[in-house]
Amino acid sequence: MSSAVLSSAPPQEVAAAPPMGDVLPPVKPRRGLIGFVRRNPTMAIGGFLLLLMVGVAVFAPLLWTVDPTALAPARRTREPSAMYWFGTDMLGRDVYSRVLYGARISLIVGFSVAFFASVIGLTIGLVSGYVRWADSIIMRIMDGMMSIPSILLAIALMALTRGSVQNVILAITIAEIPRVSRLVRGVVLSLREQPYVDAAVAAGSRTPRIILRHILPNTLAPITVQATYVCGAAMITEAILSFIGAGTPPIIPSWGNIMAEGRALWQVKPYIVFFPAVFLSITVLAINLLGDGLRDALDPRMAKRV
């Protein structure tokens, strides 16, 4: 009897299905850039600012910059002018060039940490949420890590090694992993109770398939949103680490380093601190706007908002 389901269904018995157009109103979202901006204004603004910043970082050599590490003691601490747009620091280096090149470090650190923390946190969260016995062990370790403020954890990790961009990325990634894996675990715990997961089990799907086809795709929306916040937080952490001298080596112009060096003079020459701070704030704002926009756009219930 079992094989009769499909084979014994004579097509003539089946009434013609109504055309779908009658049942579902066609959805015609406005296409193109204007439509996208109107539907997702926060995402559009955030994305635009971030793209601008990425463009600045990538094309820094073409944007009328000079060597950001070139010393010129004779021309130190100049005010912003037509010659030195953002002025010069106490060693005579051009702040404009340093800020633009500094964008590279911040963005590399931000994107790398967001990527690695998401991938590792996703893996840990999936295992923790789906494998009951592993959950209590993994989550106790994560709780332990989260009991230390992430900035202190990053400082401690940096103290164990020498300052380099790779080590900064590694230290901040380790400090951010617990938060990401906690989020993923929570999402997985609620997803595994969904009836469609039970239906997939009844339909004979094995555990790896259930994780990959049913659980993972539904965690991507929250993880993407979380990744943007991690990216923003990582940039700030990088600036803090550099500012207190525990981050990238002073030879590399990063926003944290520029601000750290300008700190001594900040009451008389505030522009040295001001420009990198503004760039950092705008970048982090852009990323957070992008994250908020993504969160709204990826919510399936808001997906059909036209």
Next chain:
Amino acid sequence: MSSPLLDVQDLKKHFPIKGGFFGGVTGHVYAVDGISFHINKGETLSLVGESGCGKSTVGKAILKLFPITAGQVVLDGKRIDDMSSSVLRPLRRRMQVVFQDPFSSLNPRMRVRDILAEPIHNFGLARSGAELEEKVGKLMDTVRLPRDAVNRWPHEFSGGQRQRIGIARALAAEPDLIICDEAVSALDVSVKAQIVNLLQELQERLGLALLFISHDLAIVEHMTHRVAVMYLGKIAEVAPKRSLFAAPKHPYTEALLSAVPVPMPGKARERVILKGDVPSPINPPKGCRFHTRCPYAFDRCRVEEPPLRPVPTALEAGHLAACHLHDLSADRNPLAVAKGQALLAV
């Protein structure tokens, strides 16, 4: 009838309650506490009862979505409750499920084609991509959805359409038994009728057995062959449809049936109003579980748990009730005395 398609013996599912300082087990929810029933090939058995009585837990336990506490589940002569998941997997094809909520029972990130192809793929029911595509198309015909809708996402469908997709997914495995866990409860009345008719038609055409878990007695009366009434994790009464609806024997069934609205203005049933609430399944009453609310309860009900016994006065054979009132062999049966006579005569 030969051996039943599904035979459930003394099924128990107790959920531990974790609490306390070290997260130890502080008690159990006796969600399902020893129930037995069978379903024959091509038959509909309805499992009815109020919210929280353990109906859905029975469905999930049969599907082995979680391990059971005790008892056995036998599918077509093979005991499946103690099988390892890899041995059980090919047998899962024969039992499929349709859930209540048409929104959460379909993965929002899979297209309809992939949803329907999953069981076909898992059970190796198609040898080629073309055959798979053809089977998916036929499933769409079977549940009266347009074939070209397979490229759509679940959120593009209405509740009734999604429930059709859920039924198509269950049919994709070419099962012998479909467990309908409140499959029509979330739908509005006209759509509900369509889905019920579709299920009945499929049953006739394909010889499917259905375990129809529901709290809607009107629908149950319309489509079932036999009914099992659950109360607080136990079966109170199980009987062929006509026998149960015309002459219920368990006082709980009586009360349930008296609550079904009569489709006739101005006409009302004599209501049996139960007092009190359902006791907690964490600490169920001793003796008969229904004695705290039963209008006919007597001494024996408070101490001795009634087994499911054939009712000698029933309208049709195969009518079982777990009630001491119908144990006519006992000495002190109050039915022999005045008040109960009416109950016997029903």
